[in-house]
Amino acid sequence: MSAGDRKLTEFPYSEPGYGRTVAVVGVGSAGCRISNQLSKESRLFEHFVYVTCDDHDIANVSRGEKVLIDAKATGKNTPFNVRGLLHSRLPEIRRHLADSQIVFMIAGLGGTVGSGLAPIIAKEAKQRNAIVVSILVMPYNFEKPKHYFAGLALKQMRRFSSGVILIDNDELLRNQMPAIDVSALVNQKIALALNKLLGSADQHEFSVGLNNVVDFVKTSSYSVLCLGESGKECRQAVIDAVNHFDNTVDKREAMKSIVHLCSDKSITMGEVVRSIGGLSGVLGRGDMQVEYGLSANSSAVTTAIIMATGFSSTKYDNYDPVDLAMRSFTSNLDPDPDAISHVPLLLSDLEA
Numbered sequence: 365m366s367a368g369d370r371k372l373t374e375f376p377y378s379e380p381g382y383g384r385t386v387a388v389v390g391v392g393s394a395g396c397r398i399s400n401q402l403s404k405e406s407r408l409f410e411h412f413v414y415v416t417c418d419d420h421d422i423a424n425v426s427r428g429e430k431v432l433i434d435a436k437a438t439g440k441n442t443p444f445n446v447r448g449l450l451h452s453r454l455p456e457i458r459r460h461l462a463d464s465q466i467v468f469m470i471a472g473l474g475g476t477v478g479s480g481l482a483p484i485i486a487k488e489a490k491q492r493n494a495i496v497v498s499i500l501v502m503p504y505n506f507e508k509p510k511h512y513f514a515g516l517a518l519k520q521m522r523r524f525s526s527g528v529i530l531i532d533n534d535e536l537l538r539n540q541m542p543a544i545d546v547s548a549l550v551n552q553k554i555a556l557a558l559n560k561l562l563g564s565a566d567q568h569e570f571s572v573g574l575n576n577v578v579d580f581v582k583t584s585s586y587s588v589l590c591l592g593e594s595g596k597e598c599r600q601a602v603i604d605a606v607n608h609f610d611n612t613v614d615k616r617e618a619m620k621s622i623v624h625l626c627s628d629k630s631i632t633m634g635e636v637v638r639s640i641g642g643l644s645g646v647l648g649r650g651d652m653q654v655e656y657g658l659s660a661n662s663s664a665v666t667t668a669i670i671m672a673t674g675f676s677s678t679k680y681d682n683y684d685p686v687d688l689a690m691r692s693f694t695s696n697l698d699p700d701p702d703a704i705s706h707v708p709l710l711l712s713d714l715e716a
């Protein structure tokens with residue numbers, strides 16, 4: 365029996381985790397760092413694959429397969445440049461993923477490595493009939509030059525994934541954080557959220573679990589992950605998390621959500637019910653389905669992790685010039701010829 369088939373009453377697990385049937389693939393700097401953080405926190409994920417062009421990204425990785433692609437000769441200034449370098453390494457990546465039925469792809473979009481390579485690896489995994497769940501970190505608002513590649517890569521990732529979960533860097537950022545610590549803290553939050561949702565196996569907690577999360581995100585609509593915090597009150601943490609959705613999607617479109625609350629042992633069932641009960645009044649159109657998990661073993665701040673799905677569009681749709689051009693093409697009788705002339709050029713190398 366695989367860990368994903370176990371019931372919640374069988375927690376905590378005493379057996380090993382998913383082995384090679386579930387792979388976590390980190391691509392590029394953000395993808396490798398977040399995956400590495402997850403590998404430290406999770407006891408269930410045992411198969412990690414790291415793909416990058418920068419040896420710093422994997423210097424601290426202690427377990428997993430590392431695929432380091434040498435981009436010194438060609439430079440790695442666009443996703444298209446690095447893409448060409450991946451082909452000779454594809455057999456190695458295929459071998460690493462040969463036994464994996466579920467592949468979690470983790471990448472930050474907008475740079476060169478994650479944006480360039482993650483779509484090809486996702487495509488490879490999908491062609492082998494694996495379920496591909498892509499967890500994509502979107503660039504900060506201020507990183508305007510990265511939005512173009514992020515939008516383009518997002519569109520490709522949607523095509524080659526069974527489901528995508530979007531995380532907005534801006535929404536995880538606490539403005540008061542010292543700049544030097546920001547990435548590590550943001551990565552810790554992302555790893556915590558994934559670990560709790562997918563099935564952490566510690567005492568005093570239960571999770572929605574990997575199978576349910578995978579079923580949840582297997583949709584053509586977007587899933588979005590947001591976190592909220594509060595000094596103590598769970599309800600406040602839930603409201604904080606819900607507020608973060610506003611900047612990215614139309615909250616009313618949420619059809620289903622998974623909430624995981626992390627609090628200390630003093631949390632009462634009444635508090636859980638109050639916190640989660642009010643959710644469908646502020647997210648979705650009043651009839652949103654909610655599943656929940658709980659960790660009553662945290663001593664730090666109270667955290668609400670909310671993943672919602674059902675969104676037909678996000679603010680990132682406007683990051684992709686191809687999409688914008690196509691939309692103006694179909695909605696305008698007289699489309700801007702400059703806007704559409706580069707459409708085939710942008711997509712051609714991946715289509716090939």
Ligand SMILES: Nc1nc2c(ncn2[C@@H]2O[C@H](COP(=O)(O)OP(=O)(O)O)[C@@H](O)[C@H]2O)c(=O)[nH]1
Nearest residue numbers: 392393394472473474475476477478503504547
């Ligand atoms: N959460 C998080 N985001 C990051 C980190 N590093 C970079 N990013 C974001 O991810 C996007 C891609 O950057 P990066 O992963 O460095 O690019 P790549 O290595 O070329 O794939 C950037 O636009 C950043 O917003 C990180 O450590 N954590």
Ligand SMILES: [Mg+2]
Nearest residue numbers: 392393418477
């Ligand atoms: Mg990098």
